[in-house]
Amino acid sequence: MVTINPPDFSSRLILDNNHHQLALLGKWVQDFANRCRLSEQSSFNLALVLTEAVTNVMDHAGQLEGKIEVSCRLQHGCILAEIIDEGAPFDSTVYKPALIPEKLEDATPGGLGIHLMRSYANDMQYRRENDCNILRLSLPI
Amino acid sequence: MEITSELINPITTRIRLNGRLDMIGSGEIELRFTALAATDSSNVIVDMGRVEFIASIGMRLLLTCAKAKKLRGGKLILVNLHTLVKEALETAGIDTLIPIETDEESALIALQK
Numbered sequence: 001m002v003t004i005n006p007p008d009f010s011s012r013l014i015l016d017n018n019h020h021q022l023a024l025l026g027k028w029v030q031d032f033a034n035r036c037r038l039s040e041q042s043s044f045n046l047a048l049v050l051t052e053a054v055t056n057v058m059d060h061a062g063q064l065e066g067k068i069e070v071s072c073r074l075q076h077g078c079i080l081a082e083i084i085d086e087g088a089p090f091d092s093t094v095y096k097p098a099l100i101p102e103k104l105e106d107a108t109p110g111g112l113g114i115h116l117m118r119s120y121a122n123d124m125q126y127r128r129e130n131d132c133n134i135l136r137l138s139l140p141i
Numbered sequence: 142m143e144i145t146s147e148l149i150n151p152i153t154t155r156i157r158l159n160g161r162l163d164m165i166g167s168g169e170i171e172l173r174f175t176a177l178a179a180t181d182s183s184n185v186i187v188d189m190g191r192v193e194f195i196a197s198i199g200m201r202l203l204l205t206c207a208k209a210k211k212l213r214g215g216k217l218i219l220v221n222l223h224t225l226v227k228e229a230l231e232t233a234g235i236d237t238l239i240p241i242e243t244d245e246e247s248a249l250i251a252l253q254k
Contacts, residue, residue: 048229051164100237102237112197112200119232
């Protein structure tokens with residue numbers, strides 16, 4: 001795990017494609033939130049969105065041997081986050097939101113992650129560039 | 142992630158969770174939580190007072206166990222949720238499927254209905 005902290009409200013984290021690295025992601029988000037003096041709510045929301053986004057990469061990127069790059073910065077009253085990976089093409093923005101069933105008996109556990117990302121982020125943009133998936137998220141501060 | 146359990150009355154068990162219900166935390170407790178929460182018809186009150194974070198995988202674990210509990214004729218209720226954890230469950234719509242009460246006392250009253 002490599003953390004890069006330029007002398008402004010931005011930070012970059014490089015992760016291996018390994019679910020155990022999600023613990024490091026949580027600590028990195030907390031560190032970023034502390035440096036930027038984000039509210040507990042903003043910190044939680046950012047941690048949740050990035051956890052879901054990075055988990056999706058790890059689950060859907062196929063045999064990803066490269067790294068997963070996560071970056072955050074503050075800009076224009078928003079938190080801008082970007083996740084870059086070299087895995088198989090995967091665009092989470094095209095998935096339909098999970099339908100909430102009326103009864104517990106009808107509930108299926110899938111689809112919650114992307115639904116949470118869409119709910120907490122006020123913008124999600126995907127592009128494929130140089131054989132990389134690039135997901136950009138914007139969250140309110 | 143830590144998990145403890147205690148029999149409150151002959152048909153109700155309190156399960157206390159402590160930590161983060163993310164992928165690692167959920168994985169650490171999944172087997173024991175499922176065994177405690179989903180394998181018979183007794184009721185379960187899950188004290189979430191020390192759960193500071195929940196991701197979709199944690200929600201999936203709660204949902205799976207609540208569903209299994211209901212199929213066996215019991216109820217699973219969440220109590221003492223932190224505001225942000227409760228909001229996350231509400232955002233995911235989980236609150237419409239798994240009962241959430243303020244505290245254990247309220248949950249015990251709800252179980253009598």
